[in-house]
Amino acid sequence: MITKAQVKHIRSLDDKKNRLEHREFVVEGDKMVTELLQSKLNVIHLFAIKKWIEANKYILPAMADIHEVEESELGRISHMTTPNQVLAVASLPKNNSIEPMGVSLVLDTIQDPGNMGSIIRIADWFGVSSIFCSIHCVDVYNPKVIQSSMGSLFRVGIYYCDILQLLQSHQHVEAYAASLAGDPIRQVVLKKDAFIVIGNESKGISADVMHACHHRMTIPRKGEAESLNAAVATGIICHSLLS
Amino acid sequence: MITKAQVKHIRSLDDKKNRLEHREFVVEGDKMVTELLQSKLNVIHLFAIKKWIEANKYILPAMADIHEVEESELGRISHMTTPNQVLAVASLPKNNSIEPMGVSLVLDTIQDPGNMGSIIRIADWFGVSSIFCSIHCVDVYNPKVIQSSMGSLFRVGIYYCDILQLLQSHQHVEAYAASLAGDPIRQVVLKKDAFIVIGNESKGISADVMHACHHRMTIPRKGEAESLNAAVATGIICHSLLS
CATH class of the missing domain: 3.40.1280.10 (SPOUT methyltransferase, trefoil knot domain)
Known part of the structure; x- marks a missing residue:
């Protein structure tokens, strides 16, 4: 179940201004979310259909807020013409300057x-x-x-x-x-x-x-x-x- | 002046089906239309603002149907967010098969x-x-x-x-x-x-x-x-x- 407030918040992250304010961004689709989960980035919320959650239960992050949703609900928050099983909200990494190497x-x-x-x-x-x-x-x-x-x-x-x-x-x-x-x-x-x-x-x-x-x-x-x-x-x- | 029928026809050329049926396609903007006029392709209609026509009068094709239009009129037929002085309708080249060389x-x-x-x-x-x-x-x-x-x-x-x-x-x-x-x-x-x-x-x-x-x-x-x-x-x- 996705609440109206969640839909509004996720859609607001389309704008850079809101991404910077909340320090969050959105990742969609099985392939991209799987890559995200393998990275060092912090996943805050995850909205996925039952089948996806079952198939990926061993890689789900312990600290994330996970919601099982219907495909039609995913359509309300997705940018994709065919919403693809899963959508995650992750923390923006810090833009720490680093010393260039190589x-x-x-x-x-x-x-x-x-x-x-x-x-x-x-x-x-x-x-x-x-x-x-x-x-x-x-x-x-x-x-x-x-x-x-x-x-x-x-x-x-x-x-x-x-x-x-x-x-x-x-x-x-x-x-x-x-x-x-x-x-x-x-x-x-x-x-x-x-x-x-x-x-x-x-x-x-x-x-x-x-x-x-x-x-x-x-x-x-x-x-x-x-x-x-x-x-x-x-x-x-x-x-x-x-x- | 652009007629309603012209607007409808030009917009219909967004679809491949209509491009193939009429054997026509649309080219927009000063740079692209100038390149088109230097090519071997046949220009059928050209809609441009007065300033563009004056600046390009020596390269205008003799056989084309040329319309001087207002910028606001160009907006009605343009795909661009900022319509750019000129839009041309050209003939689709024949898809003759050729013998590959080199x-x-x-x-x-x-x-x-x-x-x-x-x-x-x-x-x-x-x-x-x-x-x-x-x-x-x-x-x-x-x-x-x-x-x-x-x-x-x-x-x-x-x-x-x-x-x-x-x-x-x-x-x-x-x-x-x-x-x-x-x-x-x-x-x-x-x-x-x-x-x-x-x-x-x-x-x-x-x-x-x-x-x-x-x-x-x-x-x-x-x-x-x-x-x-x-x-x-x-x-x-x-x-x-x-x-």
Whole structure:
């Protein structure tokens, strides 16, 4: 049974403002909730159909508030066109700043939720453990980002910060900017500690951030397209530099 | 001035069924319409604000039916939240089958419009001139695909066909399947005539199409993600094999 107040609260978490105020976010569907339960994140509420609860009884978190619900009730709180067995409300992790180690991604105003989700999957695929996002990036706890990240969100450290200050205060970490003009990526050899900097979908990297980078690198073009999608470019760069 | 009948007709072109029936599709915004006018495609109607018509009078097609409209009128036929100066209705190109030459992409049931648009940009960036789409792929004249292809749609040849039959009837063209298990892509050397085969976002390449491929290739993984986004994988493969 889901109360009206619960429906209202869960729906309010669609908005970033409310997610930040309550320090909570929503995860939906069998696959994503299973990944969430395997992560270090704290699950507060869990709404699931009987069949799902029975199938997952050994992994249910002891401290969570678990509700058995009907599929029709799940429909009232779900974003999905076909609500998928289970929905969880989890605590937002603290946005503690960390010291960059090894290779990190730095995102300057990535705004499309699908691109952000794809970039998180790329980091997880190529073993990049940290992503630093400028404060104008889309919120990664946005439901569309969560879905498109396919669970990788729970395995990669994501930090929102002033990325210009990050680059300036870590001059020993070399910063490599993805750009339409620069060294062909096949010629780039990454330092052990490095930032790979990716810019906004239409405007690229902002001038002051670009100025703080040590290197510019580019994906050689043979055809006519003006640019590549930001997530596609990130994938090509990570494959070229990290594998 | 836009008539009610015109609004109704343009809106009806949101549906693939109506696009196929009328052999027409819609292109919006200054950048995309300018690209359309530079292509070989036939423009039938063009609705634009006065300022746009004046700025583009030398490239307006002689045979098109051109309407000067108010911005508010453009809002009635636009998909965009901020209607952007101009909207054109163009003829769908004929889906003539062509003989594959050089390297082509073959898409097996790519369903996300954003992915399809990104893949068309990738083909255009790396100089791949043809994309063969299975009949269950999203329609490339879907407004979301058109927007995300950023004009590349007008420069790459796109053909819908039975891709299994295409592979089987062109055995001399070697087919390389993107797969989670196969040769690392750095070790793959493409033949001069080749098909690069990309599978569906969640199911990958269907069994019969996979069976018709000569090689399987994979993007080596270092981390934990289960998969990469289909467009990201296409970008990495094209960069690795074609540049």
